[in-house]
Amino acid sequence: MNDRKQRVLKIAHQLFIEKGFQATSIQDILDESGISKGTFYNYFSSKNELLVAIFKSNYEKVQKERDELLIGRDRSEIEIFIKQVELQMISNRENRFISLFEEVMASNDTDLKRLIELARLRNIRWIYERFIDIFGENKKPYLLDSANMFLGILRENIKFYQLANGLHSLNISKVVHYSVNRLIKMVDGLAESGEQLIPPERLDTWFPAKKKCSQAYSKQFHQTITKLKKAIQEHSEHSKYDELLDFVLEELLDSKQPRKFLIESTLASLKMGKALFEKKDLEELDKLVESYFIQLQD
Amino acid sequence: MNDRKQRVLKIAHQLFIEKGFQATSIQDILDESGISKGTFYNYFSSKNELLVAIFKSNYEKVQKERDELLIGRDRSEIEIFIKQVELQMISNRENRFISLFEEVMASNDTDLKRLIELARLRNIRWIYERFIDIFGENKKPYLLDSANMFLGILRENIKFYQLANGLHSLNISKVVHYSVNRLIKMVDGLAESGEQLIPPERLDTWFPAKKKCSQAYSKQFHQTITKLKKAIQEHSEHSKYDELLDFVLEELLDSKQPRKFLIESTLASLKMGKALFEKKDLEELDKLVESYFIQLQD
């Protein structure tokens, strides 16, 4: 993305944060960024598209930061999960994403609404999978409901806390800890009573690309790649390899048809730095990728 | 309110339900109801004012129905609370209030936003007070937090259930029961750990009219009036007396400066039907009103 375009994006985001999405007119953006209307519509096909661009650029950034917190840590440690949630909440607050989301959901742009809805679902799915890490496979039937209710509890607590103590005194860490403590009790209670509202299998209908067998692979990929990342995290060129590893993970798990040759070429690049990695980890990744593609053909 | 005006209100509400608030233009309302623009702005000073009128007329109706469910019942029975919540959820769904609320909160009308926020707070307060009935005074410190989180859980569960099973298959009763079961465990857990996010005293700063001592009275008024209502609920003229009793309750508890003489005159009217009531109940109400006004002067 063009530097100029990026600048417009940033200025528009700032205006949205200050005045809200609807209340910011395109003219405001033109005045503030000093471009003409023609240029604006050359960059973005509509005001909504601009908002999508803002969402996407931040979403990816936060998701990456959040996943990096897991490097070299035990996935079942709840404190890491708490840190990850805090990170997202802080980002939401800084970017005023929650109010912007709400504005969009109240609007009439179907595409935009679907995008937000999808992001919400992906977030629930991510929390659900983290809950499996934390609470164990045997609690699985209750963890999708728990993920959903956890988000509800967290959201209302943040809102209420802000209302009670003023907008700027929000102690995110306190609220997140409190909410997680409610969650833990809730999972216990659900396992006791066996009640279920929405079976986790429903996720498959929303994310058909993420098939059942893929979920097992997903965990193994994460583990292996985390091991590799950990091995090089102190190395001066680690960010280069991080990039390659992130790409492999994303292409494997998030695209409907992972491009096999592309992944193999990336793996080859990784082997350039094989002095840095444990040999067995690289081999493990190789084997995983191979069997993953075989499994995909069925 | 004028019949014609009422008709416009209804048609507009229907359009809002079908198309949403923003997507319904004033022209749509004019076309559908066959009035002219001049008349519209004679009735409502703006589109937002129209929405406020719609909210208010329904809000009062539902609140009344909800309180009537308590007549002749034990306030601590949780099944009554569940019925009350179901009633509100059904009304919200029929009137599409939740999406309309969200649209308003996303808009820039400060007054309208404050109105919705106040309604939300009043709802939380009502739930909090019902929780005191149900869980007992000793759980009080945790019940405001619980009320807030309960609303969050309920809301997310309803949304998620609709998403998973289709919009029209929503089994409200099932979702409410499920959510209430979560709540019960949560209150237990909170009492065990002693954690608190927002102390219930904070309610006093939001509703200064509702002083501490008033809260004790509130309960007593409710109890006595419920007893009176119960005594006449089979009588042919019960609705007339219901009206008088409702008025007394509202004037006492919801207005900042209850009109003493007006209440006394209403009590006198009630005594016209003293054959129907238990004498001691009427006397109890008299005494309560008297001491309430004395207390108000301090």
Added chain:
DNA sequence: ATGTTTTTATACAGGTAGTATAATTTTATG
């Protein structure tokens, strides 16, 4: 230096909420 792309300024179309006003109809009242 020339051709291509980007940017600008400006006018325009079609939509919105709300105002203003004169003419007409309905309603209330003597």
Added chain:
DNA sequence: CATAAAATTATACTACCTGTATAAAAACAT
């Protein structure tokens, strides 16, 4: 019934919005 008052209508208008169209100017690339 007649007349005054109030409510309603049709219509034109302001001011704003998003998004399109276009010709001229500027920036860039080969």
